[in-house]
Amino acid sequence: MKHHGEKSEEMANRCGKAIAVAVLCLGLLLGHAMAQGGGELRFCLRTEPKSFDPLKVEDDASAAIRYLTGGVLVRVNRNTQELEPELAQSWKVSKDGRQISFRLRTGISFSDGTPFSAEDIAYTVQRLMDPALHSATGDAFRSGTGSVETKVISPTQISIRFPAQVAGLDRLFDQVAILSERSPKKEMAVLGPFLVADYKPGSSVLLKRNPYYWKTDEQGRKLPYLDSIQLDIQPNRDVEILRFKRGELDLINSLDSEYFDKLAATSPQLVHDAGASLDSEQLWFNEVSKSPIPAYKKNWFRSANFRRAISEAINRDDLSRVVFHGHAQPAVGPFSPANKFWFNSKLKPQAYSPDAALKALQDEGFRMENGALKDKDGNEVVFSIITNSGNKYRERMAVLIQDDLQKIGIHVNVVTLDFPSLIERMTQTFDYEAIILGLTNVDLDPNGEMNVWLSSAENHQWNPQQKVPETPWEAEIDRLMRAQASTSDASRRKEAFDRVQEIVVEQEPFIFLINKNALSAVSTTVHGAAPVILSPQTFWNAERLTVSAK
Amino acid sequence: MSLWRKLACVALALVLGASVAANWLAPGGYARQYREATDAPPSHAHWLGTDEIGRDRFARVLYGTRISLLLAPAAALLSTLMAALIGGLAGYLGGAWARMAMAVTNVFLSLPWLFLLITARALMPLNVSPLVSVLVTFMLLGLLGWTTAARVLCTTAGSLRTSDFVRQARAAGIPGQRLFWLHVMPNLKPVLYAQFWISIPVFILSEANLGILGLGVAEPMPSWGSLLRELEGLVSVGEEPWKFVPLILLVVVVTSFQLLLSKQEEVAA
Numbered sequence: 001m002k003h004h005g006e007k008s009e010e011m012a013n014r015c016g017k018a019i020a021v022a023v024l025c026l027g028l029l030l031g032h033a034m035a036q037g038g039g040e041l042r043f044c045l046r047t048e049p050k051s052f053d054p055l056k057v058e059d060d061a062s063a064a065i066r067y068l069t070g071g072v073l074v075r076v077n078r079n080t081q082e083l084e085p086e087l088a089q090s091w092k093v094s095k096d097g098r099q100i101s102f103r104l105r106t107g108i109s110f111s112d113g114t115p116f117s118a119e120d121i122a123y124t125v126q127r128l129m130d131p132a133l134h135s136a137t138g139d140a141f142r143s144g145t146g147s148v149e150t151k152v153i154s155p156t157q158i159s160i161r162f163p164a165q166v167a168g169l170d171r172l173f174d175q176v177a178i179l180s181e182r183s184p185k186k187e188m189a190v191l192g193p194f195l196v197a198d199y200k201p202g203s204s205v206l207l208k209r210n211p212y213y214w215k216t217d218e219q220g221r222k223l224p225y226l227d228s229i230q231l232d233i234q235p236n237r238d239v240e241i242l243r244f245k246r247g248e249l250d251l252i253n254s255l256d257s258e259y260f261d262k263l264a265a266t267s268p269q270l271v272h273d274a275g276a277s278l279d280s281e282q283l284w285f286n287e288v289s290k291s292p293i294p295a296y297k298k299n300w301f302r303s304a305n306f307r308r309a310i311s312e313a314i315n316r317d318d319l320s321r322v323v324f325h326g327h328a329q330p331a332v333g334p335f336s337p338a339n340k341f342w343f344n345s346k347l348k349p350q351a352y353s354p355d356a357a358l359k360a361l362q363d364e365g366f367r368m369e370n371g372a373l374k375d376k377d378g379n380e381v382v383f384s385i386i387t388n389s390g391n392k393y394r395e396r397m398a399v400l401i402q403d404d405l406q407k408i409g410i411h412v413n414v415v416t417l418d419f420p421s422l423i424e425r426m427t428q429t430f431d432y433e434a435i436i437l438g439l440t441n442v443d444l445d446p447n448g449e450m451n452v453w454l455s456s457a458e459n460h461q462w463n464p465q466q467k468v469p470e471t472p473w474e475a476e477i478d479r480l481m482r483a484q485a486s487t488s489d490a491s492r493r494k495e496a497f498d499r500v501q502e503i504v505v506e507q508e509p510f511i512f513l514i515n516k517n518a519l520s521a522v523s524t525t526v527h528g529a530a531p532v533i534l535s536p537q538t539f540w541n542a543e544r545l546t547v548s549a550k
Numbered sequence: 551m552s553l554w555r556k557l558a559c560v561a562l563a564l565v566l567g568a569s570v571a572a573n574w575l576a577p578g579g580y581a582r583q584y585r586e587a588t589d590a591p592p593s594h595a596h597w598l599g600t601d602e603i604g605r606d607r608f609a610r611v612l613y614g615t616r617i618s619l620l621l622a623p624a625a626a627l628l629s630t631l632m633a634a635l636i637g638g639l640a641g642y643l644g645g646a647w648a649r650m651a652m653a654v655t656n657v658f659l660s661l662p663w664l665f666l667l668i669t670a671r672a673l674m675p676l677n678v679s680p681l682v683s684v685l686v687t688f689m690l691l692g693l694l695g696w697t698t699a700a701r702v703l704c705t706t707a708g709s710l711r712t713s714d715f716v717r718q719a720r721a722a723g724i725p726g727q728r729l730f731w732l733h734v735m736p737n738l739k740p741v742l743y744a745q746f747w748i749s750i751p752v753f754i755l756s757e758a759n760l761g762i763l764g765l766g767v768a769e770p771m772p773s774w775g776s777l778l779r780e781l782e783g784l785v786s787v788g789e790e791p792w793k794f795v796p797l798i799l800l801v802v803v804v805t806s807f808q809l810l811l812s813k814q815e816e817v818a819a
Contacts, residue, residue, distance in 0.1 A: 258602075384677045396603050403581070433676065
């Protein structure tokens, strides 16, 4: 039995507890609401954006801003790699692959309130394809001579006809941010989740929520959740890491394996390894017939057996483990396994076998004398590998390869050059023997690599700009690349490109070394982040990210 | 000799001795890759740990010291001889010769030497062994580093030319060549020595700069420059103090040279 006084005290205690719980709940709700509706995301751009005009994007910084501010008709989902509708409700590519028709969403406005219609798409496409603009994005659509015709059927319907077939036409629109024809703000009027609110050259770019953004989440709340994104221009990666560690930045979109491990050692919850990316590192030999290197070396380099033997003598597992601390995968061929649709899954990485490599070379007429490999004419097998100075990962790969090849009697000289000198040797004078460089793939579609695989292409680096293919296998690759580009039938395209990959693996004009993993770091204050391998790895779903109080 | 100079001599002797005995102190060599023990901390097997690709850091420091300490004086000798030839002779001859030589010197001084070295390095043949590359790197340093010394020598030789004892010798009928070798050169020697000693730490640092840019001595051969590149990652170095050893060694050697140099400067003065 309790006294009256005790009862009142108990009552008061209960009331107090109830109020405390209510305040706590209210606080949590408010906190959640604030997190849902507010917050500023901060990260770094490594260079100054060269342009805010989305059609003139050529650099990573401008591409990041275009991704965050631009509204596109269709978007490649960076997670599923599937094409999804955005401003376009639906679309249809004609059988001949020359025409695409879009049906648009209604009730959408640009960031300054100007209504969006099919006229804006016609304006954007005409401007994009204007040769005077020199748009790299527009170049991807150029497949034949003649002009592009746009036909506005209604405010919500448009068809665009190209002079020749454009393979993978619909996916190319992922890069085309729609401009307003009528807005006085021109390219600063955007349809994406954010708009450029402030720009301090050399310092930062501030993006703010677009009040007219059309998307809502599953609960009907307006997107994006974030109030703003602060992009600091910071070329120094060390400073970027330090600022991230101090909590001044919320994410690092792309991280080196060395820094990844350092961060992982202290804060494993902050780092993300999304697996093999599309980027590859490769070694290739100079096969240019007019190059000023000795004829006997040209004979080695133009021999597929020699190239295959070199490939077999390189320990790719060690390249991955030692140079990239395990954050890379031995490369298979032109496309990384990360490219879910186009990768030829029948292909496997070249197994490391110095004995088999030596035997293959001996079958070719090479012989070992006093620990040095010599060709059938008695020339010692010595060549140089050049790479760009300052890239420690490539330099380390070169030193590992130097050591690997020493085991089969091949002496390699590693030379690091400043990048302009390297490019001049590679593209102008052809005065080199072997190079280690990388390919950065931003496009999932093989058409993005036409400028590499066609024998007439400038970036056909082992032997560029051939008037006619110099080898039967290059002729076959030319035929297959053109065949896949001239049909919109996905399975036929895949079949043709699978064969291209097989030929490249058989002939090894590029000795693919590794595919780097997509590494990133995201603060625990950022909610909703799911880093992926496609660019932009960490903020591909920026409209759904939230940042809680630090 | 002051205590500091004695210490400097001892430090230089120790460093030089250890580098000369590298084969004995680090029999594994500087190029061997222990791929199962990359970036390892100091241990009984690897006194200064291993680098990013598993090479013994102690061995690389010893061999790198040998290269930097043997070749920097060679480059200094080359640059001093060039300075003596161009600056000393121009100062002695005077007039148009001196003006022409100083004009050339000024042109060389106005060139951005780092970019010049990078360009010269880029123009070199690619297929050269690491040993040749190291020789060429220091030769380039020597060939491009004579200008400051040439100005000093030109001025000194110019003042010697108008000095009383040279005038008296000339009036006594001593021919020009004999006058130069017998009376001018002995008086230039202290300045030449001083310039030689000054150049050594300058070339060591220049090679280190080139190495940091990845343009110095070719792999797998080590040099102080390539060893100092490990210090690029500011984030990591604080946790791995043994990576500072090449830097400490560089500071000790350059400081020792400076301490010895002050003696040479006194002599020159």
